[in-house]
Amino acid sequence: MSAATLFESLAEELEERIHSGVLAAGDRLPSVRQACLARGISPSTVFQAYYLLEARGLVEARPRSGYYVRKPRRARGGPLAAAVQAPAATEVVISELIFDVLGSTRDAEVVPLGSAFAAAGLFPLAQLARCGARAMRQLPPAQLSAELTSGNTRLLQALRRRYGQHDIALAPQELVICNGAMEALGLCLQAVTRPGDVVALESPTFYAALQALERLHLRAVEVPTDPRLGVDPDALAELLARQKIAACWFMPNFQNPLGALMPPARKKALVALLAHHGVPLIEDDVYAELYHGIRRPRPAKAFDPAGGVLHCSSFSKCLAPGYRVGWAAAGRFAPQVQRLKMMSSLATAVPSQLALAEYLEQGGYERHLRGLRQALAASMARARALVLRHFPAGTRVSQPEGGYFLWLQLPAGVDTLALHREALEQGISTAPGQLFSADRRFRQALRLNAGHPDDARVEPAIAELGRMAAQIQRRARP
Amino acid sequence: MSAATLFESLAEELEERIHSGVLAAGDRLPSVRQACLARGISPSTVFQAYYLLEARGLVEARPRSGYYVRKPRRARGGPLAAAVQAPAATEVVISELIFDVLGSTRDAEVVPLGSAFAAAGLFPLAQLARCGARAMRQLPPAQLSAELTSGNTRLLQALRRRYGQHDIALAPQELVICNGAMEALGLCLQAVTRPGDVVALESPTFYAALQALERLHLRAVEVPTDPRLGVDPDALAELLARQKIAACWFMPNFQNPLGALMPPARKKALVALLAHHGVPLIEDDVYAELYHGIRRPRPAKAFDPAGGVLHCSSFSKCLAPGYRVGWAAAGRFAPQVQRLKMMSSLATAVPSQLALAEYLEQGGYERHLRGLRQALAASMARARALVLRHFPAGTRVSQPEGGYFLWLQLPAGVDTLALHREALEQGISTAPGQLFSADRRFRQALRLNAGHPDDARVEPAIAELGRMAAQIQRRARP
Incomplete structure (x- = not known):
């Protein structure tokens, strides 16, 4: 050992x-x-x-x-409550609201507390641009068409090495490079489902998962999810015994929006449970590199000897936003995913892939990640302290060990969609809880982006948001 | 005027x-x-x-x-015959064969007569790399997340200008930049269909259209297509009167594989016919810039006042293979396409988009295109002459006015899948006719890539292919 x-x-x-x-x-x-x-x-x-x-x-x-x-960690007002289970599978029609809300986060004038991205200034963009130019100039033209496969050879090798560092041995053709993790996740989902199938999601879940289900005409069932430990294994076991589930789409590491980190033993049990039922696990692992502790948490994929885990990740959150390079290590479903990739977008942009391959071979990635993690951990701690200071009494806030999202549960009477709308008028975006569920639960919850440490507008905006929440609460009182 | x-x-x-x-x-x-x-x-x-x-x-x-x-152009042995219409809509399950055949075209040791791409050496790759690096270094980091929309502003402007040159005025939000035309076409198809719907295709058709239908659980009906003039309007009118068609997916300019160029009047009538029936037209226009004549043929989109044409194209065939930048000008379906794009891959790689924007603003594009068109026209003429010299009597070959594909109809007894297999053993790839139909018609046809003018292996390979075809023909005789 x-x-x-x-x-x-x-x-x-x-x-x-x-x-x-x-x-x-x-x-x-x-x-x-x-x-x-x-x-x-x-x-x-x-x-x-x-x-x-x-x-x-x-x-x-x-x-x-x-x-x-230590005493069990809790935010002010007690631990976050796990959601109750949805009574039945729901057809997903959440997109309108999602587009409506997210459209607002693209305006540079708006404080990006509702954004899904950390500040682009945290990433080595100039260096990546140099790497990309160098690698593209050196690429023999004839190789360009050879690159229109599952991915650039150098990048595939670099990724394979990183999996190796976590003792995950990939099958020779297992990796498929995609246009961001979003494409990878969608292709994995399509590889293991047919229209009409039911897919299990966390509750709350990442809204892009809801959109992917909607796009593929799938139905969602939401599994209670502990804000600290992730999906409730008992609830999941009960669900699997009761209902035919085509696939699960979970984020065991720093779940979006909760920040939950599933303990290794629970991951292992999860993989075993799903293998027992023959249900594939689509694992969205895009935040894993952003741990605030000392070591990258292992993915569920690390506990999967049978190839039932379709592990997806990307460089968009940790190195190269806008480059749109993600990948799937899709276990025994890799051939189907590879074909779906070819059928839906043929291949992934070679300049982006080569820039990343060149950068990774240079060796500065670990240093960049250390700085990024420190910046995000510090930024999250500051944002959390501000929430505790400025939001109304009874507000509960998550304390994630990685990523850059805080999940707030506001006291009764504070509808966060109303808060979102009022805040937007003041030039502050937020991600209201309703985005994170097919049946629009979490009406009192809110996801805040704490990934903009150098944006001087963020701290006053959090304070302002707290005051608005208090106002809404006062107005709601009889 | x-x-x-x-x-x-x-x-x-x-x-x-x-x-x-x-x-x-x-x-x-x-x-x-x-x-x-x-x-x-x-x-x-x-x-x-x-x-x-x-x-x-x-x-x-x-x-x-x-x-x-002039006398009506005809290849040796008379004009190519239009295909008969498929009796009914066919569920598409062609992928296995396509992957099998296309896998072979990726090997650099194999003469790429079956490839879908022209030689990468024909494109200004070093210049594009420089443009990409310059533009990426100058991009303010904060703009990166703003770029995660329907596309880079500069590139959108450049595209809009090119449409303007053809007197096509796009609606303000009509353009969506995608990961190659393949993604654009797939998103357009999804925007106007539901699983189980019937889509009309040309016969023969581009195999990627068959794959897209398969992926989206759609059924195909193939419309007879004249090798010179494109889709038969009478056959289409009859089909529309008889059957509910959710969409058409056609290539009016230099159709792949036939090379057919639909005359303007026919395009106009096509758009009017489809508008009358309320059927959207997905127009794949990726070869239009590769005309061998004096002027870019106008797309069907130019005859569409009602927004029923979803026009898709890309830079992959005419400027930047491997950059994976295409787009859809999706008419009145643009909002749906934009949402589907966000839902399936969020955005298109910024480095690729910026490289192209910078290149297009520099102004060398037209000069590059002129050289490319001349090289391809000359290469096609040489390849066609070799086919006529070396293939068995009775072989008919197309004479396209653009692009780089030749379509051959071989005499009875020559199964082109058998020819493909034998040729591959000799290190020559081909694209057998069966790839281009959902029900595997065109067993005597073959698509040859004439887009590798500087590859010294091509001319001997065409001669060798002709000899093999003659051998197969002799063996088939009783």
Whole structure:
């Protein structure tokens, strides 16, 4: 067993004991010396495990004393509530509202709290442009048509190496490069469904998943999702026993909009449960690189020996927005996905692919990611503090361990679609909760983008938003 | 009336007289002086009209004598036959064969007679790379997210100008930039159909249209298509009267694989017929810039006041293969297409779009196109002469006025799928006729790519192919 696996399995074991209550809040973890002796592992392995638990917010270090189990994290007003399950599959017709709301986030004059993207200034755009020009000039013309396949060879190799770092061995033809993760996810969805099928989504879910279902004439069923731990495995098991589900589309790492991070053991169980029922898992993993802790969380794909996970990700959130380069590692469905890709858009832009291949080969990616993670973690902490200070009492806010979204549950009486509209008049966009469900639940919820650390308009805008919410609440009182 | 329109309408009128037999083969056109006097137009306008008719192969200049109507062009063995109409709508399941055959064209060792692309060396790739790098370095980061819309503003403007040159005024939000024409066509198709609908295609048709239908669970009905003039209007009218058709997907300019060029009057009548029945026309116009005559043929879109034509094109065949930039000018369906684009792949790669915008603003495009057209016309003429010399007696070959495909009809006994397989063993790819129909007609036909003028392997390969066809024919005889 490698050192990486050793410390991870120790962390996992302790995490399970904490969640099951064997280790309660305030309990001290075994000392590093005890743990080394008991398990025959090195102190650094123990430290790595404890750091990981700390990054996940489960334990805290007390100076000269050791590591202690923290109180369960909660926002002001108590933990976020998991959503109740939808009674039946819903035909998806959410697009109008989504386009209406998102259209507003494209205006540069509007403070982008409703945007899905972090600030473009966080990314090494000039360097990417240089890489792209260099690589395109060196590409022999005849190779251009050879590139019209599942992707540029150099980029495929770079991606394969990154999967290897997580001990994920891909099949030789498994990767298909797509026009962003959105195309990859859509093609995976199409590969495993037929019109009319039912697909299980998280609740709340990323609105683009709802749009993809709508586009492919699929029906949605929403599975209760814990704001911290992700999809509820019991609810999912019950659903699978009751109803024919063609596929699941989940985001186990830093779920959009909740920020939930599914613990490794839960991922493993999820994959096993779905394999048992023969249901493919489409895994949207675009935020995984944006962890605020010490290590990239493994995807569900890492626990999938049977090829039932269609893992999708992209560079749009972590390196190269606007380049539209994503990919699918689609397990045993890869041949179908590859054909659907060829049938729907033939191939992905070669200049974008080559710019990324050249950049990744240069070796600055890890340094860029470290800076980006720090910037986003700090920005999120500031935004969260502002929400707690300025929003009405009773507002609950998520505390994600990665990504750049905060999920707010506002007190009764605050309709967030109304808040969105009022805010937009003040030049502030938001993403109201109704966007994140096929049947427009989450009327009191709101997703805020905390990924614009250098935008001086953001902090006053959050304060202003809090005041507006309080006003709406006052107006709603009888 | 502008000069452009004047000479075009004169050419159109003469073309109609030729087709209707009023002007017969050998008849002399009015002298330039007569025409000027009779119509009150300038000599240069008359010359332009006659050049156009000459480029279309309808008239020929005789030194010191004037312009004469040519004998109807025909390949050896008589004109290509229009296909009979399919008896009923067919569910499309052609993909396996298409992937099988096309997989072979990607190998650089194989002579690319079956390829869909012209040689990449014909395109200004180094210049495009420089343009892309310059434009990307100058793009303010914050604009990147603003670019995630229907397309880059500069590129949209450049495209709009080109439409304007053909007197096509687009509605303000009509253009949507896509990941190649293939995505544009697929989105247009989806915008106007529901699963199970019937779509009319040419016969033979571009195999990607068959794949798009298959992917969207649509059924195909194939309309007889004249190898020179395109879709048979009478057959189409009869079909529309008989059956509910959700959309037509046609290529009026240099149809793939036939090379047919629909005359302007026929385009106009086609648009009117479809408008009468309320049937949208998806117009694939990717080869229009590759005319071998003197002027770009106008698209059907130019005859469409009602917004029923969804016009799609791209830069992949005429400027920037591998950049994956195409677009749809989708008439009254533009809002649906724009939403489907956002829902399926969000946006098109910004580096590719900016490279093209910068290149087009520089002004070298027309010069590049002139050189490209000359190279392709010469290459096509050489390839056609080789076919006539080396293929068995009774082989008929198209004589397109644009593009780079030849369509061959081989004599009885030559199964072109068998020929394809034998040729592939000798390192030569071909596109057998069966690819171009949902029910695998055209078993004696073959599409040859004549777009590789500098590839020394091409001419011996055509000769070798002819010998193989003769062998197969001999073997087939009792």
